[in-house]
Amino acid sequence: MTGPFDFTLRLGDDALIAAQRLGEWTSSAPEMEEDIALANIALDQLGAARLLLTYAGELEGAGRDEDALAFRREDREFRNCLLVELPNGDFAVTMAKLFFLSAYQLPLYTALAGCADERLAAIGAKARKESAYHLDHSSLWVKRLGDGTEESHRRMQDAVDQVWPYVHELFTPDPAAPVDAATLRAEFDATVDAVLTEATLTRPETSWAPAGGRDGLHTEHLSYLLAEMQVLHRAHPGANW
Amino acid sequence: MYGNDFAAPEDASGGGLLGEVEAAETALREAAARARRGGPAPDEDLEAYFADVIDADQKIEPRDWMPEAYRKTLIRQIAQHAHSEIIGMQPEGNWISRAPSLKRKAILLAKVQDEAGHGLYLYAAAETLGVSRDELVQLLLDGRQKYSSIFNYPTLTWADVGAIGWLVDGAAIVNQVPLCRCSYGPYARAMIRVCKEESFHQRQGYEILYALSHGTPAQKAMAQDSVDRWWYPSLAMFGPPDGDSTHSEQSMAWKIKRFTNDELRQRFVDMCVQQAEILGLTIPDPDLRWNDERQSYDYTQPDYDELMQVIKGNGPCNRQRMEHRRRAHAEGAWVREAAAAYAAKRAEKKEKVAA
Numbered sequence: 001m002t003g004p005f006d007f008t009l010r011l012g013d014d015a016l017i018a019a020q021r022l023g024e025w026t027s028s029a030p031e032m033e034e035d036i037a038l039a040n041i042a043l044d045q046l047g048a049a050r051l052l053l054t055y056a057g058e059l060e061g062a063g064r065d066e067d068a069l070a071f072r073r074e075d076r077e078f079r080n081c082l083l084v085e086l087p088n089g090d091f092a093v094t095m096a097k098l099f100f101l102s103a104y105q106l107p108l109y110t111a112l113a114g115c116a117d118e119r120l121a122a123i124g125a126k127a128r129k130e131s132a133y134h135l136d137h138s139s140l141w142v143k144r145l146g147d148g149t150e151e152s153h154r155r156m157q158d159a160v161d162q163v164w165p166y167v168h169e170l171f172t173p174d175p176a177a178p179v180d181a182a183t184l185r186a187e188f189d190a191t192v193d194a195v196l197t198e199a200t201l202t203r204p205e206t207s208w209a210p211a212g213g214r215d216g217l218h219t220e221h222l223s224y225l226l227a228e229m230q231v232l233h234r235a236h237p238g239a240n241w
Numbered sequence: 242m243y244g245n246d247f248a249a250p251e252d253a254s255g256g257g258l259l260g261e262v263e264a265a266e267t268a269l270r271e272a273a274a275r276a277r278r279g280g281p282a283p284d285e286d287l288e289a290y291f292a293d294v295i296d297a298d299q300k301i302e303p304r305d306w307m308p309e310a311y312r313k314t315l316i317r318q319i320a321q322h323a324h325s326e327i328i329g330m331q332p333e334g335n336w337i338s339r340a341p342s343l344k345r346k347a348i349l350l351a352k353v354q355d356e357a358g359h360g361l362y363l364y365a366a367a368e369t370l371g372v373s374r375d376e377l378v379q380l381l382l383d384g385r386q387k388y389s390s391i392f393n394y395p396t397l398t399w400a401d402v403g404a405i406g407w408l409v410d411g412a413a414i415v416n417q418v419p420l421c422r423c424s425y426g427p428y429a430r431a432m433i434r435v436c437k438e439e440s441f442h443q444r445q446g447y448e449i450l451y452a453l454s455h456g457t458p459a460q461k462a463m464a465q466d467s468v469d470r471w472w473y474p475s476l477a478m479f480g481p482p483d484g485d486s487t488h489s490e491q492s493m494a495w496k497i498k499r500f501t502n503d504e505l506r507q508r509f510v511d512m513c514v515q516q517a518e519i520l521g522l523t524i525p526d527p528d529l530r531w532n533d534e535r536q537s538y539d540y541t542q543p544d545y546d547e548l549m550q551v552i553k554g555n556g557p558c559n560r561q562r563m564e565h566r567r568r569a570h571a572e573g574a575w576v577r578e579a580a581a582a583y584a585a586k587r588a589e590k591k592e593k594v595a596a
Contacts, residue, residue, distance in 0.1 A: 030573025039354035148579025
């Protein structure tokens with residue numbers, strides 16, 4: 001069973017952790033244009049995270065704001081999917097992660113925009129426009145790398161193989177949630193298949209479907225990510241910035 | 242939900258400079274509207290024509306004849322400026338992952354993104370002088386062109402992000418506002434856009450320091466420590482004193498530069514003193530005092546030997562900054578090659594369809 005708080009927190013955590021990973025690319029991208037694009041997408045994800053976490057805090061009613069939720073929870077309390085916490089790897093891994101994430105977030109936010117909860121509907125309406133841009137950008141790179149050089153094809157296929165198992169967690173059925181992610185799977189598959197085909201890439205066949213993020217059971221990567229993200233905030237309890 | 246979602250503290254700073262940017266923009270439009278000579282007469286001396294355009298405060302445009310030394314000086318200056326924006330992403334980017342609140346993280350991300358954008362405008366302005374961005378980037382990577390010495394200092398605490406905004410961006414604006422009236426049109430126009438965003442960044446940096454200096458004792462100490470470390474390197478950003486400046490005289494005659502290094506440095510000091518008072522922070526110069534006769538502050542000069550060492554490559558972070566830039570470039574090569582190969586395949590397909 002999922003209450004609106006858990007659901008909102010999950011989406012907020014997905015966006016927050018995705019933003020943190022994308023932000024790590026700053027000044028390291030292969031092209032200056034891509035530095036701008038990655039920062040832009042990180043900023044969109046962070047913007048969505050702030051709206052979602054703020055609302056989650058209100059739903060919880062325990063006085064936690066966006067910063068309390070972002071900076072003062074332990075990794076066992078985070079509810080993000082495992083996909084977003086995976087390390088950036090090379091540019092192909094980053095693009096594979098972003099492609100799968102945005103192919104999931106676009107139908108999710110679109111469905112959210114029509115849900116009964118007005119706040120979530122408003123957040124969905126704003127975020128889906130941004131997700132459409134993220135999907136466009138990542139699809140283009142998946143195609144460029146997949147159908148680029150031999151080297152880039154090899155790397156892009158490796159990246160897809162590496163990341164693919166983590167997408168199953170995104171579609172765990174949850175009929176009680178404002179949007180049941182399981183209902184989004186068909187659209188996700190259609191988007192992914194079309195892009196991978198055009199990119200001359202193969203969708204992996206694997207039965208391994210790691211999960212646990214929604215229950216706070218993460219990979220070993222998350223704790224390091226949080227240690228870095230929270231270090232300054234935790235060093236100055238109660239301070240304003 | 243990011244960027245300008247805070248109220249500026251009263252008398253935040255730099256307001257007069259933004260007014261100057263707007264005035265320069267108006268002047269630029271007026272100069273464009275004034276009937277400008279279409280070009281030199283068939284038998285007219287090109288140098289005389291060029292001098293005429295400069296004297297009339299008109300802009301030199303890419304299609305115009307210009308002295309080779311003017312072109313070279315501009316390429317060097319604009320490229321160095323572009324490189325500084327790109328290298329300048331590193332010291333601030335260093336704190337994105339650790340920013341202490343989500344709002345601050347968003348503002349910092351947006352700022353670093355703006356810097357990459359400024360780099361792109363400026364490379365585009367340099368390209369109008371007949372050099373390619375790839376060539377310029379290679380000159381940077383080979384260490385044959387410089388970037389601003391200030392980015393060779395480390396960001397050791399969060400307060401440094403504030404000090405960079407307030408002092409470093411502040412110094413950059415004081416330096417760049419006169420460039421909005423520079424005689425080379427594409428550079429002047431780029432500077433107008435850049436200065437508007439920079440003045441916004443400066444206010445954000447000031448805001449960070451204001452929050453710290455009005456926060457806990459530990460926060461205030463952090464703010465003071467960072468101002469102590471960034472003050473003199475910021476003063477040094479204006480370059481060597483007028484007597485030692487190699488490019489100044491010619492640049493002023495060509496109306497690329499409009500004020501000397503020392504004039505701009507003085508303007509910066511005068512601007513900062515009052516702002517530091519509002520912040521409740523001390524400028525680390527015991528000899529800083531108002532000079533009634535000059536109607537300006539007397540201050541201690543930065544250590545120019547240190548500046549020369551940093552420019553030569555021996556600052557605290559020169560090696561690290563260059564290594565980072567080279568690594569990003571090298572590790573991204575396969576991605577750029579893939580994009581080029583993909584574009585070539587697409588173009589070929591299109592041709593086949595058309596045939």
